[in-house]
Amino acid sequence: MTDINLQIFSSCSFDPWFNLSLEEYFYNTIPDNTVILYLWQNRNTVVIGKSQNAWKECRVSVLEADGGKLARRPSGGGAVYHDDGNMCYTFIASSGLYNLERQLSVILEAVKAHGIDAEFTGRNDIVTSDGRKFSGNAFRFSGDKGLMHGTLLLDTNSEKMARYLQVSPAKMKAKGVNSVRSRVINLIELNKNITPLSVKNALKEAFRAEYGSLTIEAEFSENCYPPEIVDLYDKYASWSWRMGETPQFDVSYETRFSWGCFELAFAAEKGFIQQVEVFTDAMDADLSDKIKNSLAGCRLSYDDICLKISESLADTPDVATDLCLWLQEIL
Numbered sequence: 001m002t003d004i005n006l007q008i009f010s011s012c013s014f015d016p017w018f019n020l021s022l023e024e025y026f027y028n029t030i031p032d033n034t035v036i037l038y039l040w041q042n043r044n045t046v047v048i049g050k051s052q053n054a055w056k057e058c059r060v061s062v063l064e065a066d067g068g069k070l071a072r073r074p075s076g077g078g079a080v081y082h083d084d085g086n087m088c089y090t091f092i093a094s095s096g097l098y099n100l101e102r103q104l105s106v107i108l109e110a111v112k113a114h115g116i117d118a119e120f121t122g123r124n125d126i127v128t129s130d131g132r133k134f135s136g137n138a139f140r141f142s143g144d145k146g147l148m149h150g151t152l153l154l155d156t157n158s159e160k161m162a163r164y165l166q167v168s169p170a171k172m173k174a175k176g177v178n179s180v181r182s183r184v185i186n187l188i189e190l191n192k193n194i195t196p197l198s199v200k201n202a203l204k205e206a207f208r209a210e211y212g213s214l215t216i217e218a219e220f221s222e223n224c225y226p227p228e229i230v231d232l233y234d235k236y237a238s239w240s241w242r243m244g245e246t247p248q249f250d251v252s253y254e255t256r257f258s259w260g261c262f263e264l265a266f267a268a269e270k271g272f273i274q275q276v277e278v279f280t281d282a283m284d285a286d287l288s289d290k291i292k293n294s295l296a297g298c299r300l301s302y303d304d305i306c307l308k309i310s311e312s313l314a315d316t317p318d319v320a321t322d323l324c325l326w327l328q329e330i331l
Contacts, residue, residue: 004097005034005215008204012221014043016071016082021232022220023090024074027140027147029228030094037106037207038090038149039200042082044068046164049077049138051288053263053279054243056166063164072242075149077124077138078260078281079165085155085186087199091148098146106210107135107152110202114191123259123283126150132185140285154196155188249277253330257322259283264291268300284316291323302331 009026011019019040026036045068046058052072054060057079060070082088091103104120111118117129126135137150161184187194208214220226235241254263260282267275276295278288294312298304306324313320 004211005031006207006211006213007034007036007215008207008217009036009038010200010219011038011040012219014041014084015222016042016045016047016069017233017236018222018225018229019088020047020071020073020236021229022225023092023147023149024232025226025229026090027092027145030092030145032094033097034092034094035097035211036090036092037203038092039203040088040090041084041086041196042069042071042088043084044160045071045082046079047071047073047082048079049281050074050285051076051278051280051282052079056263056279059164059166060243066160068164070242071236073138073149074285075138075140075147076281076283076285076287077136079167080136080151081156081161081164082151083157083160084196085153085157085188087152087154087196087203089150089152089203093146095144098141098148100148102210103148106203106206107150109206109209110199111152111187113202113206114187114194114198116187116190124150128185128190133183134185134187138285139283152199153184153186154194154199155186158184158186244277249275254279255326257319257326259319259322262323266295271300273298273300273305282319284319287313287316287319302327305331 011022013019019042023038026038030036044066046063048054048057048070050073054070054072058070063070089107093099107126108118118126121127124137125133127133134153135150137148140147248267249265250267252263252265254261256262260280262282263279265277266273273295276292278291280288290312291309294308295305298308306327309323310320
């Protein structure tokens with residue numbers, strides 16, 4: 001069997017648009033038979049999922065007035081706050097090498113090296129032995145490759161986290177908590193000696209222990225980067241990518257399912273849907289686009305809308321059923 005090509009990359013930049021551009025470059029150009037661990041940090045940043053409504057998830061004007069940045073990632077999931085007290089990680093694997101269990105093992109072993117026991121739970125969380133969240137993950141897949149990325153809360157400013165994030169009351173109720181801060185924990189509370197550097201080194205060591213000897217290790221900065229990320233940076237920094245379009249809709253409905261929050265908004269004319277937008281923190285990064293594409297031009301009737309949704313979500317029938325039952329109640 002051919003040895004796996006193992007690569008570790010780090011970013012010295014704290015700019016979320018640069019770091020996400022670099023991540024996408026690695027994702028787009030990953031060679032065959034390769035697994036990449038990419039380590040990075042953002043400063044005073046809110047990162048939202050691909051299909052989330054920026055205005056509802058983040059107090060954007062407050063964040064920007066404080067010199068912070070809003071970023072949108074290309075994966076699903078919810079909004080998170082990043083600062084110097086976070087360590088972000090990304091696993092990218094080419095065909096046949098994406099393995100959630102092995103990737104999680106690297107994270108759990110790095111945390112364990114600091115004397116902290118943890119486990120993976122729910123749809124994307126890593127929690128301490130008493131159930132408090134310190135890491136969340138999001139995912140992206142295309143063709144024969146996969147990406148998993150997340151962040152470790154080490155010594156994050158919880159006051160700023162609560163100041164900038166606007167978490168849905170429905171989401172909080174579903175988790176049985178009443179504030180952003182009450183359900184998360186900084187790992188420094190469990191080990192006062194933990195630092196981003198110590199975690200970075202522990203992640204590298206755990207990656208080597210799990211996968212084997214490295215093929216390459218490299219560091220990038222805003223003075224040293226692949227020229228291909230210039231266009232990617234322009235995309236991630238752009239208003240249209242970060243904020244999205246905000247047309248006037250005639251109707252907007254929202255609810256929460258076990259798989260995430262969901263909002264459907266549309267404008268109709270003469271009984272047909274003219275414009276449609278879907279906001280969700282579902283882990284399926286393509287869910288929003290599938291539904292939007294299927295409903296454009298659809299007749300404004302329950303039967304037609306449900307049929308279009310069922311057809312577009314044929315690979316996730318449980319999600320389609322949830323949506324159709326909900327729409328039956330509101331339309």
